Amino acid sequence: MTLWGFGPWILLLAGLLAIPRELYEAARVDGATPGREFLYITLPQLRPTLMVVTTLQVIAGLKIFVPIYVLTSGGPANASLSLYFLVFQKINQYKLAYATTVGWVFTTIVTAFAIITAVAFRVRRDDA
Numbered sequence: 780m781t782l783w784g785f786g787p788w789i790l791l792l793a794g795l796l797a798i799p800r801e802l803y804e805a806a807r808v809d810g811a812t813p814g815r816e817f818l819y820i821t822l823p824q825l826r827p828t829l830m831v832v833t834t835l836q837v838i839a840g841l842k843i844f845v846p847i848y849v850l851t852s853g854g855p856a857n858a859s860l861s862l863y864f865l866v867f868q869k870i871n872q873y874k875l876a877y878a879t880t881v882g883w884v885f886t887t888i889v890t891a892f893a894i895i896t897a898v899a900f901r902v903r904r905d906d907a
Contacts, residue, residue, distance in 0.1 A: 787832045794828030795821070830900040834893050841889065862888070 802820050811819070822829075842863045847853065853860045853868065860868075862885045869878035 787836060790828055790832050791825070794825045798824040826900050830896055833900075834896050837892055837896075838889055841885070 798821065802824070803816055806816050806820055841861065843861050844863050844867065847859050847861060847864045848867075851859045853864060862881055866878045866881050866885070869875075869881060
């Protein structure tokens with residue numbers, strides 16, 4: 780029902796095209812294999828792009844709404860309920876304080892994940 784869109788692929792392609800060819804040429808002159816080129820040139824150069832793509836894809840996954848609404852409306856015994864859909868349900872039930880609290884929890888989870896991702900990818904200002 781859902782498909783990973785072209786956005787992440789375009790971001791990754793742009794990140795790959797931004798890597799200077801001279802780095803690969805220098806690695807080949809030094810005798811690096813394609814695997815070592817990927818490990819020591821491509822991945823470190825793509826680190827900021829991978830962090831952004833990972834963060835955006837996880838946020839998109841957490842915000843899943845339409846498939847839940849169309850297919851199951853939360854599923855049997857709320858088995859397919861997401862935080863995003865829960866906010867929608869509580870707003871429809873006029874439980875606005877509950878919906879606001881769940882929204883803040885969602886925001887906290889997304890913020891925590893973004894921080895954890897930045898630390899895991901070790902993206903610093905001087906890397907960009």
